[in-house]
Amino acid sequence: MAEPAGQQLVACPHCSPAEPVVHTVLAAGAGAHTVRCDACGHVHKVQPSGATTIERPVIISQEGESTRTVVPTTPAEPVACGDEFIVDTDAAIMQVRVTAIEDADGRRVEAATMADVRTLWTRAVDNVRVNVTVHPPDGRDRSHSATVRLPGEFALEVGATLDVDDAVVTVSAVRIRDAVTDYRHRTYDHPGDAVFAKDVQRVYAVADRRDPWSVW
Numbered sequence: 089m090a091e092p093a094g095q096q097l098v099a100c101p102h103c104s105p106a107e108p109v110v111h112t113v114l115a116a117g118a119g120a121h122t123v124r125c126d127a128c129g130h131v132h133k134v135q136p137s138g139a140t141t142i143e144r145p146v147i148i149s150q151e152g153e154s155t156r157t158v159v160p161t162t163p164a165e166p167v168a169c170g171d172e173f174i175v176d177t178d179a180a181i182m183q184v185r186v187t188a189i190e191d192a193d194g195r196r197v198e199a200a201t202m203a204d205v206r207t208l209w210t211r212a213v214d215n216v217r218v219n220v221t222v223h224p225p226d227g228r229d230r231s232h233s234a235t236v237r238l239p240g241e242f243a244l245e246v247g248a249t250l251d252v253d254d255a256v257v258t259v260s261a262v263r264i265r266d267a268v269t270d271y272r273h274r275t276y277d278h279p280g281d282a283v284f285a286k287d288v289q290r291v292y293a294v295a296d297r298r299d300p301w302s303v304w
Contacts, residue, residue: 096123101174101183102130102241105214132172135162144205146175148184150212155179163203170269172213183240184210185286187267213240213286220252220291223260240286247279250293257293265289 097108103125111123114131124131135141143158157177161167171186188209191197218238223231234252238244249256261277268287276283277292 095126096121096134098123098134099174100125100128100130101132101172103128105174105181105183133165135160135165142202144202144208146184146208146210148175148177148182148210148212149187150182151217159208161202163201165202166199167202167205167208168199169267175210182212183214185213187211216240216286216288218244218285218288218291220250220257220293222252222257223292223294225295238285240284242285243282244285244288244291245280245282246276250291252293255295257295259291259293261292263289263292 094113096111096113098111099105099107100109100111103109104127110126111134112126113121113123115122116136121134121136122131123134140162141160142163143160146157146159148155148157155177157175159173159175167186167189169186169189172183173186175182175184186208189197189200189205190207190209191200191204192206194206216238217235220234220236221231222234236250236252244250244259244262246259246262248259250259261275262281262283264271264274264276264283264287266274266289271283271287
């Protein structure tokens with residue numbers, strides 16, 4: 089059966105990275121189409137059918153380790169630092185974010201077309217490890233550090249609770265990664281402020297004084 093006009097069956101990096109689902113085409117381009125997933129509303133880019141395909145090396149950083157793979161693309165496809173896309177590795181299918189671009193001359197650039205790219209440097213963002221600094225409930229300077237693993241799209245909200253090392257803490261502030269430019273501020277500390285886990289450099293939280301786990 090032919091796909092409806094203005095729609096495509098493609099994988100969605102947000103809700104269905106392995107199986108194609110119906111998407112609405114928002115904008116058609118020579119290098120890529122911008123589509124919106126009909127299931128979850130996520131907007132991303134896909135390669136148009138029949139386009140000339142090339143491969144480009146991708147280095148994926150995840151928790152201090154690096155993995156090398158390739159991504160199929162088209163020569164005219166634009167790419168910029170901060171872009172996200174799906175890659176298939178021997179270990180898993182991952183969503184990654186571009187952190188650096190090496191062009192054909194070996195220079196680091198902020199944006200390029202894939203024809204001019206030698207290597208893409210990326211960071212896995214579908215599941216991330218977030219650093220947390222936990223302060224004592226009395227406000228004294230006896231904090232300690234911990235880490236939590238969260239889905240990249242998990243919203244860390246100031247004022248909300250978070251499970252850290254089998255204890256419940258309250259988020260007091262969130263620091264944005266320096267490379268992330270999609271936020272107006274670098275630190276958010278007002279109740280209700282929310283940041284995706286994949287964008288977080290560090291979370292600051294306060295322990296519950298009633299928690300028997302607390303070292304204070």
